[in-house]
Amino acid sequence: MANNSSHITDYKVLTRVLLVLMFCTFLTISITSYNLAAFTVTIALLIAGFKSFLVLSYFMHLKYESLLLRILVSIVFVLFALIVLITFIDYSYR
Amino acid sequence: MSDTNIHxxxxxxxxxxxxGMWLFIFTELLLFxxxxLVYSIYRAQYPHNFHEGSLExxxxxxxxxxxxLLFSSMTIAMALTAMQRNNKKLAMTMIVVTLLMAVVFLINKYFEWGAKFHHGLYPGSDLMALLxxxxxxxxxxYFFMTGLHAFHIIVGMVLLIVVLFKVKNNRIHAHKYVLLENGALYWHLVDLIxxxxxPLLYLIS
Structure with missing residues (x-):
């Protein structure tokens, strides 16, 4: 049956993911309390990116979803990255 | 019995x-x-003002x-696991815990916004016009993004309350739980945002 054949994520896996997410949050707070100029933004956004990857993969089960869905989700993020890039190119060469 | 068989x-x-739920989530991701994008452009334009603002x-x-929110995201994922394993009681407990976390989030938000309002800082106030x-x-x-996010929290809560009652009445069960799955996806989206x-509003300064 096609329905309900989805992967069941174990409670232990979910708990571990939460612990990593909490650790990342504390890491972001402690890193941003130092003034590292432009690096602060980059590091904070990289950690946020990693956290959203974890939420998407484990909490939202993307890791176990069909290839079609994973490609679709990637396209949305690539699309957004392109919009940001193009807007900033436009903005900085005005 | 024949009636349930038809169902x-x-x-x-x-x-x-x-x-379908994912397609809706895509529109939400692009909305935020x-x-x-607006935030980053204006931040690049007014770095000092944004820095001082975030200190407030x-x-x-x-x-x-x-x-x-991270904790509530885990509990709703656990509710789905419990439902898939046919543990109705645990699934309901986890949905209730998620809803309680949502209430805690909104109470915090109430005090946070309340303090700003108290200082005369709210959209359309005289103070805002002088800034x-x-x-x-x-x-x-800040008000628009956190406000829109809080609105999503409320919508998510309504959705999860509907799911909770459907689990209670056995309309959602171990062989039919896609509504719980989609409700959980929506809740994770709120967490994701x-x-x-x-970091963007509170930390980076």
């Missing part, structure tokens, strides 16, 4: 339902994405709300 034979496609926010409240342009943009974006809102 279980009912035509449905869980993969299609989930795909657009706001993040309480990192502690923001951090507590981050932990609360420098960069400050005005920062606080307008906050993962970016918190």
């Amino acid at each position: 279980t034979e009912e035509h449905r496609n869980d993969d299609a339902s989930k795909l 994405g657009g706001l993040f 926010l309480s990192v502690t409240i923001g951090a507590i709300n981050t932990i609360v 420098e342009r960069g400050h005005l943009l920062y606080f307008s974006l 906050w993962i970016f809102l918190f």
